Amino acid sequence: xxxxxxxxxxxAEAVFRKLVTDEKVExxxxxxxxxxxxxxxxxxxxxxxxxxxxxxxxxxxxxxRQITKEDFQTFDYILCMDESNLRDLKRKSNxxxxxxxxxxxxxxxxxxxxxxxxxxxxxxxxxxxxxYEQCVRCCKAFLEKPH
Numbered sequence: 001x002x003x004x005x006x007x008x009x010x011x012a013e014a015v016f017r018k019l020v021t022d023e024k025v026e027x028x029x030x031x032x033x034x035x036x037x038x039x040x041x042x043x044x045x046x047x048x049x050x051x052x053x054x055x056x057x058x059x060x061x062x063x064x065r066q067i068t069k070e071d072f073q074t075f076d077y078i079l080c081m082d083e084s085n086l087r088d089l090k091r092k093s094n095x096x097x098x099x100x101x102x103x104x105x106x107x108x109x110x111x112x113x114x115x116x117x118x119x120x121x122x123x124x125x126x127x128x129x130x131x132y133e134q135c136v137r138c139c140k141a142f143l144e145k146p147h
Contacts, residue, residue, distance in 0.1 A: 002119070004037055010045040012079070041064055041065055044064075081107075109142040
């Protein structure tokens, strides 16, 4: 989960989907991404995010959406990009009596200890590449842990 669901979270979703497909465990995972805000609902990911993914042989047909209360009740994990997202998600989850999702920063899984995945929106292609590399490291480590 990220603020607008057009940069970081669609990259993380596409990376995780490719990893589970490559490992032939995609039937064990339901993968999606969402936004805390409703600013970009229905929009495709940022062109720079799509370009970055394509450069790594990954395609996505994701459309931005806002997180729903059902997401907190359906998913086992909701992984987010920064402290602001984490705060917002925890606040939303506290309004539900049946939240089953474990909410945490995706960066907690980074072997390089980069806890925050910074929003590349106002940055350059290089910043999108940094997000991609962080997502690959974090998603691999998350997938390797027992669930």
